[in-house]
Amino acid sequence: MALRIIIGLALTAVAFALAGRRVWWLYRLARSGQPAPERFEMVRKNPGGDVKSQATEVFGQRKLLKWSVPGVAHALTFWGFIVLILTIIEAYGDLFSRRFAIPGIGHWAAIGFIEDLFAVAVLAGIAAFGIIRLRANPKREGRDSRFAGSHTGAAWLVLFMIFLVVATLLLYRGAQINTGVFPYAHGAFASQIVGHWLAPLGVPANHGLETGGILAQLAVILGFLVLVVYSKHLHIGIAPLNVLFARRSDAGRAGAPGGLGALQPMRSGGKVLDFEEADPDTDVFGRGKIEDFTWKGLLDMATCTECGRCQSQCPAWATDKPLSPKMLILNLRDHAFAKAPYILAASDEEREKLPESVQAEAARPLVGDAEANGVIDPDVLWSCTNCGACVEECPVDIEHIDHITDMRRHQVLIESAFPTEASSMLKNLENKGNPWGMSENKRTEWITELDFEVPVVDGVIGDDVEYLFWVGCAGALEDRARKTTKAIAQLLHTAGVKFAVLGPAESCTGDPARRMGNEFVYSMLAQQNIETLNEAKARKIVASCPHCFNTIANEYPQLGGNYEVIHHTQLLAQLVADGKLKPVNRVEEKVTYHDPCFLGRHNRIFSAPREIMEQVPGVQSQEMHRCKERGFCCGAGGARMWMEERIGKRINTERIDEALGTDPDTISTGCPYCMVMLGDAVNAKKSSGEAKESLEVVDVAQLLVRSVQPPAENKQPASEEQ
Ligand code: SF4
Numbered sequence: 001m002a003l004r005i006i007i008g009l010a011l012t013a014v015a016f017a018l019a020g021r022r023v024w025w026l027y028r029l030a031r032s033g034q035p036a037p038e039r040f041e042m043v044r045k046n047p048g049g050d051v052k053s054q055a056t057e058v059f060g061q062r063k064l065l066k067w068s069v070p071g072v073a074h075a076l077t078f079w080g081f082i083v084l085i086l087t088i089i090e091a092y093g094d095l096f097s098r099r100f101a102i103p104g105i106g107h108w109a110a111i112g113f114i115e116d117l118f119a120v121a122v123l124a125g126i127a128a129f130g131i132i133r134l135r136a137n138p139k140r141e142g143r144d145s146r147f148a149g150s151h152t153g154a155a156w157l158v159l160f161m162i163f164l165v166v167a168t169l170l171l172y173r174g175a176q177i178n179t180g181v182f183p184y185a186h187g188a189f190a191s192q193i194v195g196h197w198l199a200p201l202g203v204p205a206n207h208g209l210e211t212g213g214i215l216a217q218l219a220v221i222l223g224f225l226v227l228v229v230y231s232k233h234l235h236i237g238i239a240p241l242n243v244l245f246a247r248r249s250d251a252g253r254a255g256a257p258g259g260l261g262a263l264q265p266m267r268s269g270g271k272v273l274d275f276e277e278a279d280p281d282t283d284v285f286g287r288g289k290i291e292d293f294t295w296k297g298l299l300d301m302a303t304c305t306e307c308g309r310c311q312s313q314c315p316a317w318a319t320d321k322p323l324s325p326k327m328l329i330l331n332l333r334d335h336a337f338a339k340a341p342y343i344l345a346a347s348d349e350e351r352e353k354l355p356e357s358v359q360a361e362a363a364r365p366l367v368g369d370a371e372a373n374g375v376i377d378p379d380v381l382w383s384c385t386n387c388g389a390c391v392e393e394c395p396v397d398i399e400h401i402d403h404i405t406d407m408r409r410h411q412v413l414i415e416s417a418f419p420t421e422a423s424s425m426l427k428n429l430e431n432k433g434n435p436w437g438m439s440e441n442k443r444t445e446w447i448t449e450l451d452f453e454v455p456v457v458d459g460v461i462g463d464d465v466e467y468l469f470w471v472g473c474a475g476a477l478e479d480r481a482r483k484t485t486k487a488i489a490q491l492l493h494t495a496g497v498k499f500a501v502l503g504p505a506e507s508c509t510g511d512p513a514r515r516m517g518n519e520f521v522y523s524m525l526a527q528q529n530i531e532t533l534n535e536a537k538a539r540k541i542v543a544s545c546p547h548c549f550n551t552i553a554n555e556y557p558q559l560g561g562n563y564e565v566i567h568h569t570q571l572l573a574q575l576v577a578d579g580k581l582k583p584v585n586r587v588e589e590k591v592t593y594h595d596p597c598f599l600g601r602h603n604r605i606f607s608a609p610r611e612i613m614e615q616v617p618g619v620q621s622q623e624m625h626r627c628k629e630r631g632f633c634c635g636a637g638g639a640r641m642w643m644e645e646r647i648g649k650r651i652n653t654e655r656i657d658e659a660l661g662t663d664p665d666t667i668s669t670g671c672p673y674c675m676v677m678l679g680d681a682v683n684a685k686k687s688s689g690e691a692k693e694s695l696e697v698v699d700v701a702q703l704l705v706r707s708v709q710p711p712a713e714n715k716q717p718a719s720e721e722q
Pocket residue numbers: 310313314315316317323324325383384385386387388389390391400401
């Protein structure tokens with residue numbers, strides 16, 4: 001007895017010393033990051049939301065369960081380990097007393113049953129994981145495997161360790177049954193089966209198996225503890241923290257709850273950067289080195305489970321570009337860990353004494369091509385469309401887009417290193433307030449093509465005006481998007497909704513500049529627009545572009561611009577529901593709807609456009625495989641609209657290939673960027689004979705206007721339609 005106590009406690013002391021050393025090291029590394037006081041403020045302001053997130057994301061395994069088989073396997077393992085905490089207490093108690101039982105519950109048959117049930121559930125879970133890993137073997141599946149790039153050897157080791165935890169548990173419990181000290185007379189069915197197998201060995205042998213099994217159980221659990229803190233399974237301990245501090249409680253969020261929220265402003269030392277006072281020598285401009293990340297950024301990196309769910313949904317990865325959101329996080333994490341001795345060193349002298357490998361790691365640029373030995377390749381950084389699929393999927397709430405944007409900010413503002421073709425867009429935004437550099441007077445040209453008046457705000461918006469229609473640069477200046485603008489105006493006019501536009505006073509919201517990393521140009525444009533909107537006393541705004549919608553609704557509040565913003569599909573759906581718009585003309589077409597990322601995933605507006613289509617008689621809607629939360633990007637977001645797509649398959653082509661699988665007559669959407677990207681891909685498909693000549697890409701407002709307007713004798717060619 002005394003020997004097993006000594007061995008058990010010695011094992012515990014060694015394991016806790018090893019694990020504690022690592023946890024202290026991880027804590028110091030996280031503390032070396034930039035402060036992020038806003039994260040504590042979010043938790044303080046919304047404790048209810050955080051309790052809910054722990055209940056749904058951590059204990060409810062909400063995101064994991066969206067992937068049915070692996071989700072159930074993970075949930076079984078997770079819940080199993082929660083229940084098996086009881087058995088760990090029992091194993092320690094058994095060290096000291098062979099008749100140990102947890103006070104109050106130790107002899108309750110139901111507990112014995114539940115413990116065994118979850119032990120078996122964990123075995124079922126790891127068996128499922130094993131099969132999943134064999135089937136999605138990266139050696140066979142290549143890039144298509146979500147485990148491509150993950151540390152698969154470590155994952156197999158952990159599965160084996162989990163198996164050993166359950167095997168040693170059942171071994172000593174089975175032996176206890178035969179030595180007569182097992183606390184649960186009934187209910188522990190799996191232990192009884194094992195006990196039955198061990199019974200022929202006799203009582204003395206079972207005494208040995210009991211002691212050996214308990215020590216083996218403790219050794220495996222303690223070994224597992226050490227493995228967890230030294231491996232990717234760190235997430236077992238820190239995922240709840242990462243979920244707690246995720247920025248779900250953003251104020252000013254539009255759309256339904258659960259959207260991705262606003263991009264974070266640039267912060268240095270925990271404070272929002274003021275460009276008028278900021279000093280590039282002392283302030284942190286974006287992320288130019290790993291130490292520039294906040295502790296939350298470092299926590300994100302350490303929390304990644306390498307599950308590859310983000311990678312499997314990333315449009316850049318799916319079209320053979322070098323960006324994988326998983327690998328981006330893993331490369332940052334590996335660099336942070338490898339550079340840690342340098343970061344944590346107390347002095348320059350200490351740094352000079354570090355091994356060459358650490359010094360070499362410390363010298364690597366954060367962003368740089370293979371020749372520069374950069375941690376993140378520029379092609380990785382600039383491939384992101386900000387579609388949000390990675391953030392949506394990540395079960396531990398890692399914020400990939402924030403990190404990508406922060407690295408872009410440093411590249412643009414400090415290094416002036418970004419795809420050259422985007423520079424004219426930035427110049428045009430600065431000089432003309434729109435990405436094409438067109439004259440501001442052109443913003444009202446579309447109005448002259450209507451047969452009714454659209455008031456242009458001059459001073460303060462009139463009391464009789466219900467909505468300010470935010471037309472957007474594309475809506476005012478791009479030919480295809482102008483058709484949507486005219487359709488929306490026509491529908492509002494028909495429904496008797498009083499609206500006005502800002503006309504030449506409207507400027508780009510700054511979205512492309514911000515997503516590109518040029519926070520300076522974004523702030524300039526945003527402040528100018530907020531001033532204009534405030535002077536006009538704007539309250540209710542209807543926006544046709546999801547990027548404008550997202551920026552005004554979610555991001556302008558960061559600069560003091562607070563408005564009630566609605567997307568045109570929401571307003572039109574409401575007008576149809578209220579009977580103010582009556583779709584009567586039949587539109588006999590098979591239509592497939594493409595979810596714009598900044599409307600759908602970013603703001604959770606999935607149903608309004610579909611409700612409109614349902615109300616148009618004759619329309620046969622058919623969903624693409626990747627839709628709603630799993631919608632596939634058109635390739636334009638994250639300022640990608642203004643950059644060349646030189647690597648891999650074009651994202652818009654990939655999307656149109658999927659759309660063509662539904663054999664549509666029309667592809668509908670709710671975003672001018674998507675219209676342009678999908679329209680270009682459709683035109684290419686028509687040229688190659690892969691799509692029928694009559695195939696169109698339209699906004700749902702254009703579909704609705706056809707049904708609400710008197711029927712035309714013949715369907716007009718797309719170029720002449722509104
Ligand atoms: S936002 Fe979209 S494109 Fe960017 S990394 Fe995530 S999934 Fe990939």
